[in-house]
Amino acid sequence: MRKRAExxxxxxxxxxxxxxxxxxxxxxxxxxxxxxxxxxxxxxxxVYRHFPDEVALYLACSSHWMAQRVPPDPDAWAQITDPARxxxxxxxxxxxxxxxxxxxxxxxxxxxxxxxQPIQEEVDRIDRHYRDVLVEPFTGSCTRxxxxxxxxxxxxxxxxxxxxxLCLQHGLSDREAVExxxxxxxxxxxGPSSAPPPHPATQPGP
Numbered sequence: 001m002r003k004r005a006e007x008x009x010x011x012x013x014x015x016x017x018x019x020x021x022x023x024x025x026x027x028x029x030x031x032x033x034x035x036x037x038x039x040x041x042x043x044x045x046x047v048y049r050h051f052p053d054e055v056a057l058y059l060a061c062s063s064h065w066m067a068q069r070v071p072p073d074p075d076a077w078a079q080i081t082d083p084a085r086x087x088x089x090x091x092x093x094x095x096x097x098x099x100x101x102x103x104x105x106x107x108x109x110x111x112x113x114x115x116x117q118p119i120q121e122e123v124d125r126i127d128r129h130y131r132d133v134l135v136e137p138f139t140g141s142c143t144r145x146x147x148x149x150x151x152x153x154x155x156x157x158x159x160x161x162x163x164x165x166l167c168l169q170h171g172l173s174d175r176e177a178v179e180x181x182x183x184x185x186x187x188x189x190x191g192p193s194s195a196p197p198p199h200p201a202t203q204p205g206p
Contacts, residue, residue, distance in 0.1 A: 011040075011042060011046065011050065012050050014040040014041065014042065015036060015037075015040045015042065015046070015047055015050055015051065015057075016060045016061060016064045017040070017064070018036045018037075018039035018040035019031065019036045019039075019057060019060075019061045020061050020064055020065050021039060022035055022036060022039060023061060023065075023104065023107065023108070024065075024103060024104045024107065026107075027107035027108075027110060027111045028058075028107065028108060028111040028114050028115055029110075029111035029113075029114035030111075033047050033048070036057075053116075054116045055116045055118050055119060058115065058116060058119045059119075062119075065101075065104060069097065069100060069101060070097070070100075071097060072090075072093045072094050072097050072130065073093060074090065074129060074130055074133045076089075076093075077089055077090040077093065077133050077134065078133050078136075081137060082137070083137040083138045083141075083189070084182065084186055086133075086134060086137055087134050087154070087182050087185055087186070088178055088179075088182050090130065090133065090134045090158075091134070091157060091158070091177075091178045091181055091182060092174065092175070092178050094130065094158055094163070095163050095167070095174040095177055095178060096174060098160050098163045098164070098167075099163075099167070099174060102164070102168065105160050105164075106164065109160055109161055109164070127155070127158055127159060128155070130158040131151060131154050131155040131158050134154050134157075134158065135147070135150055135151055135154050138150055138189045141189070142189055146188065146189055146190075146191065149188050150185060150188050150189050153181075153184055153185050153188050154185055156181075157181035157182075157184075157185065162181070163177060166180065166181075
């Protein structure tokens with residue numbers, strides 16, 4: 001019984017590792033159950049026995065991949081009471097994580113449309129949580145208009161796609177990207193209390 005349980009655990013682990021490998025090389029959209037089975041050296045039926053649906057498989061892959069990294073820690077950010085310090089610390093933590101996991105995260109972002117709906121919703125929920133933790137200390141000193149724009153800007157700043165554009169595509173260092181996003185956010189938090197009027201060129205004609 002013990003040997004059988006160990007064999008089942010080893011098979012389970014091989015399937016997870018095969019799925020993680022394929023997600024990180026060809027991307028989630030091109031990863032198939034047949035491909036996972038071939039990579040793991042098992043049958044498709046064995047994969048389905050261990051993971052009856054895509055959500056269970058994706059959750060296992062994500063947990064395995066994350067266990068090999070130091071994830072962002074929004075609980076630690078929340079201990080910082082100064083709004084500017086919290087913002088910079090949170091973005092620095094996120095951007096460190098994004099750089100370390102850039103290859104996998106790039107494919108995940110590219111193929112997000114192919115992920116099961118619950119997984120897509122969880123990714124969005126996590127990003128919103130990052131945003132809310134970083135915006136929270138500003139809320140007492142901002143007007144409604146400032147808060148609305150700050151939430152939008154910080155929501156943009158915490159996105160992997162924003163980091164990828166700034167750092168991978170346009171060559172900023174993580175520190176430079178943090179400072180650029182923090183500067184914009186701080187200016188938004190202390191700027192005009194209402195939205196500026198539209199530029200004359202964008203106003204409708206008579």
